[in-house]
Every structure is written in structure tokens, then in C-alpha cells.
Amino acid sequence: MKNFKYYAPTYVAFGRDTEKKVGELVRRFGGTKVLLHYGGQSAVKSGLLGKVEQYLQEAGIEYVKLGGVVPNPRVSKVREGIEICKREGIDFLLAVGGGSVIDSCKAISSGRYLDCDVWDLYTRKAVATQYMPIGCVLTIPAAGSEMSDGSVITNEDGGLKKDYCVDEFRCKFAIMNPELTYTLPAWQTACGAVDIMMHTMERYFSKDDDMEITNAVAETVLRTVKEQVRLVLDNPTDYNSRAQIMWAGSLAHNDLTGCGTTGDWATHCLEHELSGMFDVSHGAGLAAMWGSWARYTCSENITRFARFAVNVMGVTNDFKSAEKTAEAGIRAMEQFYHSIGMPTSIKELIGRDITEAEIAEMADKCSNYGKSTVGALKVLTRNDMAEIYRMAKG
């Protein structure tokens, strides 16, 4: 069994009206003056932002607002945040939104005390030694950033998308009220569910067969999301189902589902290029790629795929053939994706056939022009990547 580290220090306040605790929690974790960071107009229109401002005021906490974070959050906005923090003497970052806003806060946190530009961290040219504390009021369950150690930022100058991961990026607190997710459209809800499941599956499809409790917890998270997302799509204000998905989103990405196993993450890497080229939703891109990745790699640990089929997808075990059971499981997953409106091929995703030139470009970029590999269950070279894109063509 692989040694592991588990570190999930985020204080989670989960349930109805928990946003009212925001002032108390900022104070508990040392904040006196806050950068209130958010995205577009939805937080304003829903009234959430106004409420958060009110609760901060009631707690006697000063704040400065900075909105305008976009999906695939930009380094320019991060730089703006850093400047405000320096100028205004901000000592705490509060994200109101989903993964993009939290990731932008994380970047501001790491850049605040740097002598160089924050992008140098993301390109591994610099290392931060001091960070600002972060809290969040989560409105979109998907990215899992509220408990994770990672941040992904896009540099619009060159269209580069890079990640940076440190324990200091783990939020001090996360406020999660499932009611705040009622207004998420069906498409975004489904994309979020795919992302949550994939965070679990990237860890679950491993060659490590000896960490039974982790595998079983991962299956539990997968089954829960699979069942509850259908209930939510039928009834968007089903509190209990929204709650299961929201909590699953955190458990899927706070490392609980990977304790003692080696993550694969190839599907994420392959999708990264897809959404970079076609500006599609991350969750939808993952759904489009997964089946092809699974078929290409499943022989590396066929019993894990058979187990997934039976324990997660409810497929009847073919005791004579793990291969057949595994294939039935992959097919069942694709049927599930379709049932929640998700694509299972690139054609379904982008509405046309992808060209060989586009496949070559994505495989080049994903492999750093043949210089690097992705994946762990099966280590994928540039040609493997191209072949998987081809299989996913549709």
C-alpha cells in the first residue's frame, strides 16, 4: 500500500443559513479587513452578495469588493486583487462563488507577498513563502476548490492555463448552503456532477488494489452523485439532493477518495486541451473523453473496471469475463451521461467532426510536443493521446 498524506483543514459550515456565519468565521480565522471577491452579476442579482456584505458589516469587518472573475479565471484580475490587497491593507480573502472565484483568491493569496509577478509561481519560476488566509461561500459545487490545495489560472497573454498546488491554498473555512445552488441551470448542474465524479474516478482507476476502504468510499461518492443528480434535474429545489451533491463535491476533491492510491488524471489532461481549443465546459469535455480513455486503458486493471461496473453502475457481473463486465460498465456510464444531457463524443460536444489536424495539435500540446506523458494507470505518450482523441471523435 502506498503511503499517503491526508490534510483537509477547512472548517466546513454546511446547511441552511450558514452564510450568516461569515463574519464570525472570518474573525475566527484572523481576518479584520477582507477582499470580497466574486464573479458576475448572479451573486449580485440573487441578493447573496448584499447579504454577505450585511453580515460582514454586522460583525464589524471592513471589506473591499472586487468582482468580475470569469470562468477560467484570468491572471490580470489576480494582479488587480493583489494591488488592492497591498493598497488597502487587506488581511483576508473571501470568495463568493464557485471554483473560478476561489482559484482567483488562491492566486491572490500566493502573490500578495511576492517580490515578482504572480504568474512566475504558476510557471514554476518562483516559490511563495507567505500566503493570505482564504474563506469561501460556495455557490457552485463542481470544482472542489473549497477543500483542495490547487488553483488553475489562465494567462490571457498567450492563452496559457497553469496550476499551482500548496497546502496553504486550502480554505480556512467553506460555507456551503445547498439552497444557494437552486438556481444553477440543468446544464451546469450536470457538468458539475461529471466533474465531481471524475475527481473521484481519476483517483479510483488505479493499479493499487490494496486500499479497500478508499476504493469503497470512492464508490459511495460515485453512486451518490449518480443517483442524486437525476433527482436534482427533476426537481432543482430538492434540498436534500442538492446537499448530497454539494458535500460529495468536497469529499471527491479533498483527497479522501485517493488515500493510498495513485491518481491517473489523464482524462483531465486530455480534456484540458479540448476546452482550450473549443471553449467548451470542463464537465462536458470530461464526459466526452472518458469512455474512450476507459476503453483504451482498461486492460491495465480490468478487475477495477469490472468492480466499477458492478459496484457503481449496477451492472450484473459476468463471472466468466471481467472484460465483458468492464465494457458493460463503461457503456452504462455513457448511457448515464446521455441521460443527464452530457455528450460522450467530441462530435456531440462541439457539433461537428474534429479534424486530424486538430487532433494532432491537441496531442502535441497535451504531450508538450512529445516531450512528456500523462496518466498513471497507463502512461500515455503523444500517439496514445492522438488515438484516444480519434476514438472519442464520435
Added chain:
Amino acid sequence: MKNFKYYAPTYVAFGRDTEKKVGELVRRFGGTKVLLHYGGQSAVKSGLLGKVEQYLQEAGIEYVKLGGVVPNPRVSKVREGIEICKREGIDFLLAVGGGSVIDSCKAISSGRYLDCDVWDLYTRKAVATQYMPIGCVLTIPAAGSEMSDGSVITNEDGGLKKDYCVDEFRCKFAIMNPELTYTLPAWQTACGAVDIMMHTMERYFSKDDDMEITNAVAETVLRTVKEQVRLVLDNPTDYNSRAQIMWAGSLAHNDLTGCGTTGDWATHCLEHELSGMFDVSHGAGLAAMWGSWARYTCSENITRFARFAVNVMGVTNDFKSAEKTAEAGIRAMEQFYHSIGMPTSIKELIGRDITEAEIAEMADKCSNYGKSTVGALKVLTRNDMAEIYRMAKG
């Protein structure tokens, strides 16, 4: 669904040789001079204590040793620890052992900065406002104290056993090397498994039916321990099985298995009096009491007990009768307890019939002489308690 808080800030270093990180982890969490707290001779004889001393020395960390913690840790030892901390300028507490040593460290942590005696905290006469940081090298998986917020201390003056729970009691780090548990005798291994399962079951047997993901995670923990403890009893140096149990012990008591549900804890309260009167092992006492508690209360949520029977114990569902399925599940659990050498009645536990006078005394004490109740699934009065003890007589 019930709102909940989840806060598990402990940094877990899990696996082979992780005790080598002890110096680095003490330093990471701010320690410069350590109270090295441990129990009897086993930590010395096994060589673990010597190794920990070596690693601290190599990291340039000073330490003072204080051994002699006993099961049901005593307040006198805690007071000794507090005096040493004050005298020697100790700034970090390191427990090497199981729940008793960790609980003793927690008490020292809370008493260090108090103006009054530490026992006043446990009797709710005082409140602490400052705590010392704690880390641990775990050698006995059972109590779950390495990630929990609780500490139970016994005052030998009057034989009182009291608990105190605060977030500051959560360890900064926990080092868990399953190899360190190889030498645990079969009886103690089985008692630990019962304790781990009961920490989960106290949370699982609830009237709250709407937190599916928590219930499913709890079932996973229960199934894992049930299966793995048999493997360990067959082969005490089975690394992977020891690892599953060790990690399950933390997950069972870091609140993960209770997110959004109301814990019951009546079996723990009933057992508390039993081990107080007869000086039996906590885990064995829990096994002796649980079946009777379950039969007395199961009608309060019969479907939960039926679900437990099918999902945890592998009983065939009787679709016509949840009652029959539930009873089969309770019986299967008792058979499991017997299979690992645990008692399922008080007679099996203490080797003789318990008297009506003893039952009355325990029910009196457990109910604070009729003034208080225990339990949540079914709220138990003094007479309920006496009846459950009577059912458990054997």
C-alpha cells in the same frame, strides 16, 4: 437535513516509516520544545520511543519525557504534565501511544494556561481560552482520539470519569504507521475494532433519513472493519488489513460518518457505567451491550436497522418484513462479535450473573439518579436503562 459542521484539521502522515517525519512535523506546527508523553513499557520495549527521541534530536528539537499514562488516563498524571510544561517552557505536546496518551495530552494542553485546576474544565466549572498544540504517533487504532475533539479523563479521587470536547483538542498532526500495530494482541485488536464500529454506529443509528452520502460512507467504514479485522486476527502482520483498520479508526471518529445526522451515543453511556463498575475493556463492554440496546430501540427507525442488516451484515432482505430483516441483522452482528472473541452479554463479559442491585446502581449513575436521559434515536430514562441492562444480562 440537519445542518452540520465538519472540521478535521489534523495533518495525517500515513504509512511505513512515517514516524521518521516526527521532527519535521513538530517544527511545521510550531514546536521547539516537546513534552514526550507515553504510557507503559511497550513503547520503550518496542524501540519506538527511542526512535522518536532520535528523530527529535536529529531535528534539533528539545524534549522532556513523561511516561506512565494508564488506560482511563488519570488527572494526577495530567497535573504532573502541566507542571513540567510550565517549569520547562514546553511549547508542544507529543503523544506516543493510543487514545489514553492522546487524551492525557489534550488535558495537559487545556490545563497549561489555566489559573485553576484542570479538573474544573472537565466538571464544567471553568473554560479554557488558550491551548497547547498536540501531535501524536499512533500505536493503537480504536479510540479515534488522533482526529477527534474529545478527551476523557478519570479523577482517581472519587473515581469520576469525565469528558471535555473542543476543536483545539484536534491534533495538529497524526503519524500512523500500521506496522506499529502489529504487536497488538488479538483481544485488544478485537476490542479496537468494536470501538471503531461503534463510533460509526452511534452516528448511523439515527432518525435522520435524508443524508444518504453520510449513511453510505458509514456503511463502508463498517463493512471494511468487519472484513479486515478477521484478516488481521488470522495474520497479525497483514500490513494492508492493519492499514484499513487504522484509517477506519480515524474516519469513524473525525465526524465524517455523522455529517448531517444526530448521534445517539446511548450504548457508549451504558457501557461507561459497566466498565466503571467492573473494570472491563471499553470495546468488549460495547459489544456486550449493543444487541440489547438495538432490540430495545430499533422500532424507532426499523428501516435503518433493516438497511444495516442488508448493507453492512450481508443479510438477505425480507421484503415483507423490515422487522425480521432488522432482527436478522442484529443477530448477525452478535455472531460477528462472537467470531472475533467478543462477548454479547454482561455474563460473558464479567463471567457471572449481574445482580439487580448492580443493575439499579448502574441505571442510577447513568441517569444521574433519574435526573437525566441518554440517547437520541430513543431517549432513554432511568427505567429504560435498567431494562436494557436486564436484557443484556445473558
